[in-house]
Amino acid sequence: xxxxxxxxxxxxxxxxxxxxxxxxxxxxxxxxxxxxxxxxxxxxxxxxxxxxxxxxxxxxxxxxxxxxxxxxxxxxxxxxxxxxxxxxxxxxxxxxxxxxxxxxxxxxxxxxxxxxxxxxxxxxxxxxxxxxxxxxxxxxxxxxxxxxxxxxxxxxxxxxx
Amino acid sequence: xxxxxxxxxxxxxxxxxxxxxxxxxxxxxxxxxxxxxxxxxxxxxxxxxxxxxxxxxxxxxxxxxxxxxxxxxxxxxxxxxxxxxxxxxxxxxxxxxxxxxxxxxxxxxxxxxxxxxxxxxxxxxxxxxxxxxxxxxxxxxxxxxxxxxxxxxxxxxxxxx
DNA sequence: TGCCTATCCATTCGTATGAATCTATTCTCC
DNA sequence: GGAGAATAGATTCATACGAATGGATAGGCA
Numbered sequence: 001x002x003x004x005x006x007x008x009x010x011x012x013x014x015x016x017x018x019x020x021x022x023x024x025x026x027x028x029x030x031x032x033x034x035x036x037x038x039x040x041x042x043x044x045x046x047x048x049x050x051x052x053x054x055x056x057x058x059x060x061x062x063x064x065x066x067x068x069x070x071x072x073x074x075x076x077x078x079x080x081x082x083x084x085x086x087x088x089x090x091x092x093x094x095x096x097x098x099x100x101x102x103x104x105x106x107x108x109x110x111x112x113x114x115x116x117x118x119x120x121x122x123x124x125x126x127x128x129x130x131x132x133x134x135x136x137x138x139x140x141x142x143x144x145x146x147x148x149x150x151x152x153x154x155x156x157x158x159x160x161x
Numbered sequence: 162x163x164x165x166x167x168x169x170x171x172x173x174x175x176x177x178x179x180x181x182x183x184x185x186x187x188x189x190x191x192x193x194x195x196x197x198x199x200x201x202x203x204x205x206x207x208x209x210x211x212x213x214x215x216x217x218x219x220x221x222x223x224x225x226x227x228x229x230x231x232x233x234x235x236x237x238x239x240x241x242x243x244x245x246x247x248x249x250x251x252x253x254x255x256x257x258x259x260x261x262x263x264x265x266x267x268x269x270x271x272x273x274x275x276x277x278x279x280x281x282x283x284x285x286x287x288x289x290x291x292x293x294x295x296x297x298x299x300x301x302x303x304x305x306x307x308x309x310x311x312x313x314x315x316x317x318x319x320x321x322x
Numbered sequence: 323t324g325c326c327t328a329t330c331c332a333t334t335c336g337t338a339t340g341a342a343t344c345t346a347t348t349c350t351c352c
Numbered sequence: 353g354g355a356g357a358a359t360a361g362a363t364t365c366a367t368a369c370g371a372a373t374g375g376a377t378a379g380g381c382a
Contacts, residue, residue, distance in 0.1 A: 011215070012211065012214070012276055012280075013212065013215045013216075014215075014301070016211075016280075017283060017287070017293070017300075018186050018189055018190045018193075019211075020297055020300040020301060020304070021182045021186040021189070021300065022182075022186050022229060023229055023300075023304050024182050024303050024304045024307075025179050025182040025183050025186065026229050027303075027304050027307040027308060028178060028179055028182070028303070028307055029179045030311075032179075037371095042337095044339085050173065050174060050177075051174065053173070054171065054172070054173045054174045055174075059361095060360075060362095061359090061361080066174075068183060068184055068187050069340095070339080070340055070341085071361070071362095072339075072341080072342095072361090072362080072363080072364095073338080073339060073340060074361095075362060075363085095347075095359095096347060096348085097346065097347045097348070097359070097361065098347095098359095098361080115173055118177065119177075122177065122178060122179075125307060125310065126178070129303060131299060132178070134299075135178070135296075135300075135303065136176060138292060138295075138296050138299070140181060142185050142188075145289075146188040146286060149286065150188075150191075198341095203368080205368080205369085220330080221330075221331060221332095222329090222330065230370095231371085232332095232370090233332080233334095233369080233371080233372095234368080234370060235331095236331065236333085237332095237369075237370090240332095256329090256330080256377075257330095257377060257378085258329065258331065258376065258377045258378070259329095259330060259377095260331070
């Protein structure tokens with residue numbers, strides 16, 4: 001009898017926060033992913049567009065951080081978006097290594113439409129669910145807690161080595 | 162002046178639950194991803210291993226659902242894991258279309274070690290954070306709420322069309 | 323039984339991904 | 353001012369990804 005059919009860590013996943021977070025994300029996002037597909041926008045591209053719409057023009061590195069994506073992935077996606085005329089990249093005057101990314105009017109229009117759809121779908125999906133603002137608050141709090149920990153760890157490394 | 166530098170939907174992301182979920186996941190998981198990289202296990206593979214360890218032997222389709230991954234992605238990853246001797250696939254006796262996936266002893270050993278690391282890292286990261294069990298509870302509740310909605314919607318489609 | 327449909331999983335194939343690396347530019351400090 | 357370190361971002365390239373599809377098996381029904 002091959003394999004180890006007994007679950008040796010029962011309910012690990014059911015208590016493992018990353019799994020729960022990912023599962024909630026996927027379940028909640030599924031309907032919107034269909035919208036994106038119809039619009040011909042990849043998920044990685046949507047992340048860039050929504051960040052730009054929300055935060056305004058950004059350098060590539062800042063965009064990568066805000067969009068939770070690795071920098072090369074951002075550069076690739078930006079080229080696709082640029083080819084479609086949805087964003088522009090302009091060399092920063094002060095530091096010519098830097099490129100400032102901005103939505104074009106067409107990009108902004110598309111993004112605002114997508115955000116409207118996302119908001120609508122989220123509202124529909126979550127109608128009847130309660131404690132959402134508290135959930136959001138907890139998630140923000142958890143993330144900033146973790147980020148402050150990471151910052152402290154980095155500082156420690158600097159001090160130690 | 163190219164672009165639309167004004168943010169027309171300020172704070173959309175800061176209220177958009179999928180973004181918050183994803184951000185929390187990435188921030189929390191980052192240290193463990195380094196562990197996976199050292200172990201030579203891809204994230205998609207880790208998801209399969211942890212599900213198998215947690216739930217026991219599964220058919221490919223069930224594995225895909227539980228691991229939150231598309232079925233072809235699961236099939237690809239399973240081949241890699243099989244090549245490394247971490248899982249086995251056996252044809253089900255009753256229904257010969259089905260393949261039952263099981264961890265090998267080596268796969269189970271590796272997975273238990275990874276789960277131990279994950280648990281340890283999560284514990285370290287979350288030490289000092291409070292209200293975690295409530296957060297987990299809310300996430301489970303949100304997901305099952307969304308899933309019941311989706312089930313209802315599917316039923317509706319059946320009735321209507 | 324024979325046919326039609328549904329289901330399970332594998333495969334194909336074009337594209338996206340991201341680790342590693344490279345180039346260009348700026349900063350630091352003597 | 354010039355050498356070396358540091359940083360921004362582009363590029364390369366091997367690989368993973370997943371939508372679409374195919375092949376095999378099972379179920380339903382005449």
